[in-house]
Amino acid sequence: MASSVSHLDPMPKVSIRAADDTVAAQALGLAFGSAEQRDDTLVVRIRPDEWILLGTGALALAAELDLSGYASTVDITHARHVIRVTGTHAADTLAKLCSADFDEAMTPNGAAWGNSIAGVTCDIVRDDHGGERSYLLLFDGSFVAYFLGVLEDAAGEFSSDS
Amino acid sequence: MLLVPCPNCGPRNAADLSYNGESHARPDPTTCTPEDWRTYLYLRDNPSGWLRESWYCSSGCRKHFTIERHTLTGELRTPILPGSKPGATKGETK
């Protein structure tokens, strides 16, 4: 598929806020702007002081964290939805709606950042699968009807050469 | 579109950020005179030249920062996060 858009089933998601000097921050690690798969959980350092855990193990992983100091967790499973855009034209699809540079050097696999896509504020994670370009888009779930429509419209251009 | 160098995220389209305008110190509300307070509220230098102002990286790192911008040429320099020192951040491309 040149570019496919799929709305992922609700998967557990946790937001962890932690200052640099906390145990939780040390435990989560990662550089700001990057993501890493750890077992069944994708750990994303989406902001300098915020990590998002995605996947079946997210809640468990969050529960294990030592939240001493200035750290907190919020279950955002229901607050944010996830859409995955995959395919050789995944980046082209997003480039129709998002001002970010999807070039390999600027947003390599594992890059994570916040951006606006078609007017919806998203956290974007480059999460290639099997060597195929793929992006996870986390966004406020109330936009889902609108957002899916817009993404599918954008991807439509690339569906013929799938 | 102006490219605004967020101290955290790097250069971003201005539309990705929120503009908060001229930076100015807040007077002590318990002791200030009406004139002080209203100067803070309303009066502005509004220079045609370098201006220190505040931006919010609303779709990126969600941090407020200050930056100097030349209001005629659009040049930007020395972005600073609150509490950090000038020059301590990367992000200038100009």
Add this chain to the structure above:
Amino acid sequence: MLCRANPAGDGAAQFGDGIRNDRLRFAETAEPDQRHPCIAVGCLHVGDVGQLEASNTCGYQRNALTGCDKTHDGGVLGRLDRRVVTHIATAHECPDLGVQRRRTLARESDEGVVPETTETHRSLCGDCVTDGHGNQQSIMAEHIGLHGRTHGDRAGDANVDRSVGQRPSLLVGRHRVEFDTYIGPCRPEAMQERRDELIGGRVDETEPESTPSADTKLLGSPQHALRRHEELTGMGEKRLTVGGQSHSTSCPLEQGETEVGLELADLLAQRRLSDVELRGSSPEMELVGNGDKGTEAAQRCQLIHSIILSVVVDLLLHHYRSMRQTAEMGKHKPPARYSAFGLLWRGLRKQSWPRIWREPEFKSSYDVVIIGGGVHGLATAYYLAANHGITDIAVVDRAYLGSGGSGRNTAIVRSNYLTPEGVAFYDRSLELYNSMSNDLNLNVMFSERGHLTLAHTDSALRTMHWRAEVNKLQGIDSSVIDPTEIKKLTPSLDVSTHTRYPIMGALYHPPGGTIRHDAVVWGYARGADAYGVDLFQQTEVLDILTEGDHGSGKVTGVRTSRGDISTPVVVNCTAGWASTISSMVDVRLPITTHPLQAAVTEPVKTFLPTVVVSGSLHVYVSQTDRGELVFGASVDPVATYNMGGTLEFTEELAGHVLELMPGISKMRLLRQWAGLCDMTPDYSPVMGPTPVDGFYVDVGWGTYGFKAGPVSGEQMAACVANGATPDLIKPFELSRFTEGNLVGEKGAAAVGH
């Protein structure tokens, strides 16, 4: 262009263009003297001299129209028609009604117009347009004389000046025509005689009189007349198909008829437009055409009519203005009055117009220095001179006049503001705009086309109601209308409910409209210049000189790129740059400078009759007479002095405009630009004195400065001249900010247009 007797016989002639009859306020309800010129024209363009005369002399339209109908019978009609057009374009003929007339010839002198000779008016009037065979002006003179008798007493609208020796007189060009007596009411017999004369007796045009008199000199040599004549001829035959019928005419062109005459005569007078007619009776008359062609035909020929109309009306009213000006304005005398008559005259004489304003010498001292040569600065200068006799004024601008917001705005005017302060203020401005063309003798092209502010949400609709209610109490014509009425007024709007931003209603403000912004600048500049105000372009203010402490003290002068000027009074009218000027005297303002962007499309045939504003969609749009759509938006969020413009502006604009009018996606954006807006926290201006003695501000004009130009000039002039802030601008003083008395305009000013 069809003029037909009103079957109802109620005496109301129609200017039969079939369009906007409602705007022609010369039906029954109008004052006779208001409708008179219109009637003359309404008949005139059907093309009959007799009819013109009839309407002029008797003042009763029905007679005129009867005449009109009659003259359309018979074979001579075509020629008559052609002659009329000729006559309009080039000449008038002199009827002899046996009236005793004397004429005073005048010559120009330093003092202005001075009567030089008088003579019995039987010959050529030298100062008017002619085809070279004489006495054409007298019909107009006579008309006015008669008209003056019946209506000329009315103050302010007199067509005849009665101040000169108790005798009615008329200034035509530089000539004063006096009338010893008036004739009595128009006699039908006389009219008939006249008509017979015109139809039967062809004036010999091949041998124009060439009396070696002043008349002739002014007229130009016979050779010249002949050359003109040759220039205007050139088409022997014309074939024209209108409404499916073919018509051809050949005519002898040696009569001096023009191609214009031929084409119009064919098209209009011959009634080949049989598929077009006027139906109904005043004031609901409409032009009914069988198919587009008929209507098109009616509409297409009207520029010429308008010019003709304008010439005639100008002639009729010319002397009144001139006299008033001479009498009232003292040394204020623009070098040349603008009029259709003048255009015609200069066009024929191949004479160009004098400079619109002088190139004055830079003096080292002025009573008042105004910084900023836009509408505000120039209007302030003009009113200081016109209303207060203060003329020792320098207006300085660092670029050319009107280079700032005055020339960059989208020229929308309205007075339907939210607060009583705002309403009173802008309404005065609208009033001044309404009479500006005549006050300044320069057509500012005020297009009173109605202003719609759309509401897409409950809360916007509530604000519209709020504004309408406040407006109503202030006597402003403003009301909330529903989508059905919106659709009627502006069919191109999508009023369906399925859109992202459905149109739920609108604030409708019929007096709102657009004005040619440059013309306003030039009008004030020319007006001020005529009073002796010195205008300096390309002159940048580098500093303001004061004595005493910074931020208080007293103004002593201004340092400019052309040198220092000593002056006790400086007025800051620099809008977007207001802070940079005020900072020279350490006066801090509640202002941030933001660009307001605008854009214009390629022209298309007009389809948008109103000004449309949508606050929720941050867009306003109107269509110029040239067919371009002019768009604006709200100010850019980021404060800047950079006027480069942005792509995002055009993207958002297009998206929102297409929400409102989905059918125009194929129109193209031609040009975008930006102006600088001096935004204040309460969306209201800052006017009046400052803590620095002699330093006045007229700033904070945000996105509404153009609308307020005239009233601001008038009030600032009063403020400077009297040393006291007039009541109308009291709410806008700088001190309101430190006192916490902000004006409540913010509530409704998301998009201030």
Add this chain to the structure above:
Amino acid sequence: MSHRLPASEGEVLDRTKTLPFTWNGKKLEGFEGDTITSALMANGHHIISRSMKYHRRRGALTADYWDPNTTVQVGDEPNVRASHRKLEAGMQVSAQNVWPSLTFDIKAANRLVGRFLTAGFYYKTFMKPAALWPTYEHVLARFAPGGEVDLDTPHGRYDKRFAHPDVVVAGGGPAGLSAAIAAAEAGASVMLVEHEHRVGGHLLWGTEQDRARAAELAAAARTAGVEILTNATVTGRYEDNWVAISERSHPGVIERLIKARAKTLIVAAGTIERPYVFEGNDLPGVMTSGAVRRLITMYGVKPGTQAVVFSANESGDAAIDDLRRAGVSIARVVDALTGERIVSATGSKSRVKEVLLDDGAKITCDLLVTAVGWTTPTSLLNMAGDRPVYDANAARFFPAGAPDNVLATGGMIGDGALDDLLEHGRSTGELAAGRAAVVRHRLQAATARAEAVNGPEPAYPPDERVPLDRWPHPELFRAVTHGIVDYSEDVSSKDLYSAAAEGFDSVELIKRFTTATMGPSQGKLETVNTVAVLAQAKGDSIADVGTTVWRPPYAPISLGALAGRINEPTRRSVIQPWHEANGATPILAGQWVRPDHYGDPAAEVRNCRENVGIIDVTPLGKLDLQGPDVPKLLSLLYTNKWMQLPIGGVRYGIMCAEDGVVLDDGVTARLGEEHYLMTTTSSGAARIWSWIEMWLQTERPEWRVHVTPLTTGLTSINIAGPNARALLGRLTDIDLDNDAFPYMQVRQGTIAGVDGCIAWRIGFTGELSYEIHVPSGHGLAIWERLLADGDDLGVKPFGLEAQRIMRLEKGHFIVGQDTDGLSKAPVTGLDSLLRLDKDDWAGMPEVRWSLESRDHPVLVACQPDDGTVVPEEAAQILRSGTNEIVGRITSSRMSPTLERSICLAQVDRAFADAGTSLEILLVDGRRITATVNEHHAHFDPEGERLRG
């Protein structure tokens, strides 16, 4: 196709494909590859338009995009550039702005009065009487130029995309191609944008060798990986090299806007051939040399039979060769370089007939070709800040300097043989790639998510290009006669002279006064001639007169392309589909689509008051606040006190901006030791979140508070009515007993078996009510459970309108409706919430002074004395018997509960006391009276119901 030449090597036509089309209704044929103009001319139609003001007949002048004389209507599309638009089968082409026909246009009569219609004539006339101006105006509007819009045109598919190329090259002529190849070979990603339908520029109408070189270059560019966009235009260069590209050749899309953040922009726009100003210069048959060369070589069109060529340069000379080749006889070559000049041209209605030379010769011809020099289209450079400078030796303007990231090459900056141009292009491409690499390095180094950069930043390459020559060229702008300067606006040099004499003697003023350069070609053809004529008129040099600034766009761009796919985000709660399936009328509130009502809002109100109703209030802003300093934050942002709120407590608060104006309101609950849930108004949610972040980050960085928006994460349902407790009790494990869970308290527990639900007892409706917040994945199920389980309790959904009525019955104000942009907190009348005994809170000083002065308006509840009359919201309240405004109705409804009209109003303080009679002016002009209530609440002022 009577004027079609035999097929030749250079033509771009596919003569095997014949395309039928119509011209003013007449059926014609052209070939694949034709432009509309070339197809028309091949069919012998030389008159393509009428001029704007005088309606003079006009034929092709430049035969390219900028041709001002070949604008036509194609179907429902106005103002199509016929010399650029490719012919398509079935096109319906017609002339614009003519009546009754192109060949006989009645408005041509205007030219006979032309001497009176001097530039700006309309400023000088039509003034009197004022009452007639609308008529004049309407007539003038009838003369608007341009085509016609079909308002039923559907919004076709337009699109957009972003791009981040290293180098954008504007212009696909030899220099541009060479630059693109060099940049790509140096490792840059390159986007080449060519305005025409194929790359190659002037090589395409040059010699056979030229065309071979063009083909080689195009192939090399493709090999190097250059992204080539043809029939595309760089329409603008904005701040920081934000480059707008309009692409009209993308499959499936009418026009596409590409927004490219170019690291370097190369402008290789070439030159535009200037027309010559002389009497008769707009007669059909007068063309530029480039026009005839393109028509002959590329389109196989014979432009005339007998030509006079006025040539000052090699382009003119080449045109002579082309004309000869096409079988056009050359009646005379007027060699400008030897001082020969043309004076004027005369013609018949349809064609130039005779040319008068300065030696007195009169030459008969039907084609007059001029080659008098070039205009440099510096538009994109102007947008980058460049101010071009005139070079009298070369008789054209040259760029004077743009920012480092904008480079010019090719004919814009000089002259040279093809190899010189290619070499300059090549060095420019390399320079651009080098500079782009530095920018890319810096970007990557500064961007958190980017790959780590390898090695140190590359050196910033200096500009060491060998400049191109500037060949001398005679200054040829105007003959001794006057002619048209701006074809699309019908402005003549005579107009410019008279405007200058009138004092409009700077470029900007003359432009505004005469409208020269303001027409659809935006001065591409006209600007230099305008400047030159003005200079002549003033006796100044061209350099002194200067030039005007070209504003974007470079070429017009459709509104459709600028709009693209119209994407306006909307939000919906998980229950919204249910609402719409169950008869709710949707209403758009901000971005949210919500149920306004289910048919009868009054019945919904009554059901709440009598039984129980449920409403979906998900859009209510919800912020999760955690940290030890939350109470301080709340105290700082709300006007009332928060330090002592116990766990399980809920409190209402008002927030002010620093000027004391009411910003937002809502309730906040304490869920745990350091855990709070704040609610905001629906529209205020995003604003309050950044407001809090601003305070935390800039004013109180030492405070420890984490803020997480949870608006959508929690589906919020308000259960209101006497049966609310019974209903909720059936679904939850939370003890709902009034003592265990009193008014203004919060509890957590399970609802319908779902963990992590929150319920609080508050009373916006004035009824006993619980607002439950449940994880939104379960929102719909719980909503349906409430309705199913409460059927016997009379539960029914209610919408926004019913809620608004009930809150008005209770006298609760709505921020932004009952308050406005200047309403400081004391206006609400809730003085007890304005705690001046706190140290600090946002807006406190202004609120304090406002309370001290007591000169502010105040919100009151009032009831019309005639309870059947509902004053409109916004109806004004007047001092009795006068027109003096003393207040206004801010909310009003017919109360289903009280069966009478009720209102909230803002009134001056003097009218705020209970029992005061207010005079209200209704919209229909009637005046009614109303009486001020003692309480804001019209109903149950003691709050017995909600506490019950």
